[in-house]
Amino acid sequence: MSAASGNPRGVLWRIWKPGLASGLLTIIVGGLVLALPQASILVAATLFGVFLLGTGLAQLFFAFTLPKSASGRALLFINGALSLVLATLSFRHFGDAYAVLLLSIWIGVGFIFQGVAETVTAINYQELPGRGWYIFGGTLTWTAGVVMLALPFHSIVVLTLVAGGWLVALGIVQIVRALRVRREANRARQLADTIVEGAAPVQPLAG
Secondary structure, eight states: OOOOTTOHHHHHHHHHHHHHHHHHHHHHHHHHHHHOTTOOHHHHHHHHHHHHHHHHHHHHHHHTTSOOOHHHHHHHHHHHHHHHHHHHHHHSOOOSTTHHHHHHHHHHHHHHHHHHHHHHHHHHOTTOTTHHHHHHHHHHHHHHHHHHHHSOOOOHHHHHHHHHHHHHHHHHHHHHHHHHHHHHHHHHHHHHHHHHHHHSOOOOOOO
16 A cells, blocks of 8 residues: 555554654653753753754654645644744853743743644544544643743753653653554554455466
8 A cells, every 4th residue: 555645554654653753852852851950051952952853853744744634734834843943042052141041931832832733633633543642742742831931940950850851751652652653553554464365366276
């Protein structure tokens, strides 16, 4: 069968690997952030920039992969592009008194847009395996963004501990749902192979 975007089996195979890679990246970044709570603002900003860059690229990939409507693709594309912009801002050197505040804003806004995009996509794409995990992960992500924007962070230590914990939790959810999609992709492939074998013409016996 073709792996075109309209083919559910092809779609599943094309999205689970980027989803798994995004989850692993999120856990790695979250673990580094938690392991380096005393890191400088520049190191923390770089780590969070890597997270926003990776997830932004994943969102752009999904925007051109999932067989969604124009509005759904536009939402994923805008979110991915915004994440790349926020990643660029995070990579910039922070040297003023508002460095922690600015970084928390970049992270919070990124979380909110990613969470909203994931939630809306999962709600609209009813054929998506592990749809409940996508809705849960999206809700968890935008909730993290609201927390990041609402809490007054006065210390890079507090910021990294809170954001790092969120990242690890989000990464675990991303990995679980990616593996769920992979399982459904394997099941769809086995079903397709069975159908093809059953439809194979029977060779006549030599008389």
